[in-house]
Structure formats: C-alpha cells, structure tokens
Amino acid sequence: MYNKRALIMNHVREHATIYMFMTILFLTGVIFGAIIVNSMNFVQKQDLFFYLERFFGGIADGEQIGSHEIWKSSFFYHVKYLLLLFVLGLSVIGLPVVWILLFLKGLVVGFSVGFIVNQLGMGSGLLLSSLSIAPQNLLVIPVYIVAGSLSMLFSLTLLRKLFSRTISQPVLQPLGKYTIVFASLLVISMAAAALEAYVANGAMELLIKSLYNSQ
Numbered sequence: 232m233y234n235k236r237a238l239i240m241n242h243v244r245e246h247a248t249i250y251m252f253m254t255i256l257f258l259t260g261v262i263f264g265a266i267i268v269n270s271m272n273f274v275q276k277q278d279l280f281f282y283l284e285r286f287f288g289g290i291a292d293g294e295q296i297g298s299h300e301i302w303k304s305s306f307f308y309h310v311k312y313l314l315l316l317f318v319l320g321l322s323v324i325g326l327p328v329v330w331i332l333l334f335l336k337g338l339v340v341g342f343s344v345g346f347i348v349n350q351l352g353m354g355s356g357l358l359l360s361s362l363s364i365a366p367q368n369l370l371v372i373p374v375y376i377v378a379g380s381l382s383m384l385f386s387l388t389l390l391r392k393l394f395s396r397t398i399s400q401p402v403l404q405p406l407g408k409y410t411i412v413f414a415s416l417l418v419i420s421m422a423a424a425a426l427e428a429y430v431a432n433g434a435m436e437l438l439i440k441s442l443y444n445s446q
Contacts, residue, residue: 246384253333253380257372260337267338268345280350290439302428309371309420312336313378317413320382323390333379340368355442363435367427374416374423385409 243250271279316332319325343364348356388405 246380249383250376250380253376253383256330256333256379257337257376260334260339261341263334264338264341264343265345267342268349276346276350279346283347283350287439287442290436298428298432301432302424305367305427306421306424309374309424310417312375313413313416313420316375316378316382317409320385320409321389323386323393326383326386329379329382329386333375336372336375340364340372359435359438362438363431366431366434367423370419370423370426374419378413378416381409381412 268276312332316329319329319332344360347360347364350356351359385405
C-alpha cells in the first residue's frame with residue numbers, strides 16, 4: 232500500500248505541470264460558465280428558469296425519477312465520457328479534443344451553479360447547488376482531471392515514440408498501465424453516480440419540497 236502511494240506521489244510530482252494545466256483548464260471552463268450566465272439577458276434567463284421551475288414543481292408534487300434510473304443514466308454518461316478520453320489518448324490528433332472536453336465539463340459545472348445561484352439567490356441557490364451538484368462532483372471533477380491528464384500524457388508518449396530516432400521501447404506496458412488506471416477511474420465514477428442518485432437526489436428533493444411548502 233505504501234509503495235503504491237509512493238508511486239502515485241512520484242508520478243504526480245513528475246508530471247505536476249500537466250496536472251496543473253488540466254486543472255487550470257477546467258477552472259477556466261467554470262469561470263466561462265459563470266460569465267455566460269451573467270451575459271444572458273432577462274428573457275433568456277426567464278425562459279430557462281421556466282423549465283427549471285417546472286422541474287422543481289414536479290418534485291414538490293411528488294413526481295420523481297427512481298434512484299436506480301438516475302444512477303444508471305449518470306454512470307453510463309461517465310462511462311461514455313471516460314471512454315472517449317481514453318480513446319483520444321491513444322491518438323496524437325485527439326489531444327486538442329481532450330482539452331475541449333475538459334473545458335466543457337468545467338463550463339457545464341460553472342453554468343449550472345451560476346444559473347441556480349443567479350435565479351434563487353445566494354442563500355437558497357448556494358444551498359441547492361451544494362446539495363444537488365457538489366456531492367458527486369467532489370469525486371467526478373478529480374476523475375475527469377486525472378483522466379484528461381493521463382490521456383494527454385499517453386498521447387505525448389506516443390508522439391515522442393513516433394519522432395524518436397532511437398530504438399523505441401514496447402508500448403504494451405504503458406498501455407496496460409493506462410488501461411488499468413482508466414478502469415479504476417470508472418469504478419470511482421460508479422461511486423460518484425451512486426452519490427448523485429442516492430444522496431444528492433434525495434437531499435435536493437427534501438430541500439425543494441421544504442421551499443415549496445414554506446411558500
């Protein structure tokens with residue numbers, strides 16, 4: 232266990248620049264998401280909030296999607312996203328797409344939180360965001376940052392081997408490690424989907440019902 236931890240720490244230290252770059256890229260997406268919310272006009276916000284309010288009203292009236300369905304939908308979304316990052320890492324030309332995907336992930340998070348806070352206010356908006364968006368993203372965000380970083384690293388490794396004039400080392404061993412780490416990230420994403428379905432969803436329903444009942 233200690234050796235694994237030491238290997239992970241050495242790996243992160245060795246490639247700290249790439250992990251930092253991907254983290255900044257994600258945070259830039261979050262900031263852009265918040266900027267988009269502030270740049271929307273009143274009519275656009277009202278149109279979007281209309282659908283959000285209908286969703287909240289349905290929950291307050293007892294309409295709800297089964298937790299298992301939410302878990303399945305969320306997990307398969309993560310599977311598709313991570314598999315796409317995995318495949319893009321196997322090709323050098325896919326590297327810019329990896330950056331775009333991570334930026335878009337941050338943009339979605341920033342827009343979601345920003346819009347809820349903008350419409351419901353700092354108190355209720357932040358509370359709702361903390362209960363409905365934060366729990367699963369505490370796991371999902373590191374998973375995507377690590378997945379994007381590994382995809383970038385593997386793509387750069389292939390690029391170096393492609394242009395290296397020396398006898399190249401076999402790529403099977405790095406590919407095996409790459410695959411194992413992505414499989415581990417899928418397991419973590421399964422836990423994140425469970426948090427979303429059985430914790431965040433339940434907490435969100437309780438808060439929305441209490442807000443509607445108090446009106």
